[in-house]
Amino acid sequence: MKIIGFSGSPNKEGSTNTIINKILNIAEEGDNETAFFSLNNLNINPCQACGYCKENESCDLDDDINKVHKEIEDADYIIIGSPIYFGEVTAQTKLFTDRFYGIYNNENRSVDGKKVILVYTQGNPDPKTYEEYTKGQRNFLYEFMNFDVVNTLVVGGIHSKEDLIQQEKIMKEVENIAMRI
Numbered sequence: 153m154k155i156i157g158f159s160g161s162p163n164k165e166g167s168t169n170t171i172i173n174k175i176l177n178i179a180e181e182g183d184n185e186t187a188f189f190s191l192n193n194l195n196i197n198p199c200q201a202c203g204y205c206k207e208n209e210s211c212d213l214d215d216d217i218n219k220v221h222k223e224i225e226d227a228d229y230i231i232i233g234s235p236i237y238f239g240e241v242t243a244q245t246k247l248f249t250d251r252f253y254g255i256y257n258n259e260n261r262s263v264d265g266k267k268v269i270l271v272y273t274q275g276n277p278d279p280k281t282y283e284e285y286t287k288g289q290r291n292f293l294y295e296f297m298n299f300d301v302v303n304t305l306v307v308g309g310i311h312s313k314e315d316l317i318q319q320e321k322i323m324k325e326v327e328n329i330a331m332r333i
């Protein structure tokens with residue numbers, strides 16, 4: 153299987169990247185093909201709502217999105233992680249997910265049934281704080297696109313990577329999520 157991860161964190165050594173890479177590393181031991189993408193390092197511009205994608209199986213914007221969409225369409229599992237910034241995903245993540253429109257808009261393209269694992273990290277220790285928001289993401293974005301969301305992991309109380317490593321229960325849960333792939 154091909155398993156790819158996208159992180160919307162700008163923090164190379166941060167908790168979001170650490171969680172996604174842990175899942176990918178475990179999946180790789182199971183002889184799967186994996187790839188990690190930092191959205192912060194990709195050139196992804198805001199959707200221009202030009203409608204080009206309705207008539208063409210690509211986006212007209214000259215940035216990295218066509219390459220990213222090919223990766224998504226080739227993958228069996230996609231891990232998408234973002235820190236919570238002011239109650240929402242990071243700008244890097246939002247730019248990436250708005251551009252799903254290029255797939256949504258074209259009748260010959262789809263992500264139907266593609267498995268997705270969502271990861272949210274946050275400073276607030278209560279994982280339920282942004283539950284309405286993360287449920288909305290699931291319903292109005294991922295399930296609306298016809299992705300099959302198999303897991304949503306919310307990790308609270310994170311101000312540094314060390315905060316994550318100390319959460320043994322969460323690290324075990326991350327392992328279990330990876331083992332179920």
Ligand SMILES: Cc1cc2nc3c(=O)[nH]c(=O)nc-3n(C[C@H](O)[C@H](O)[C@H](O)COP(=O)(O)O)c2cc1C
Nearest residue numbers: 161163166167168235237238239273274275276310
């Ligand atoms: C600009 C900014 C805004 C943030 N807003 C929130 C917030 O609204 N709620 C929250 O719980 N944590 C907030 N945080 C904390 C991050 O979500 C948290 O530290 C996260 O784990 C960082 O992920 P990283 O380790 O991948 O960088 C914010 C951090 C930054 C830098």
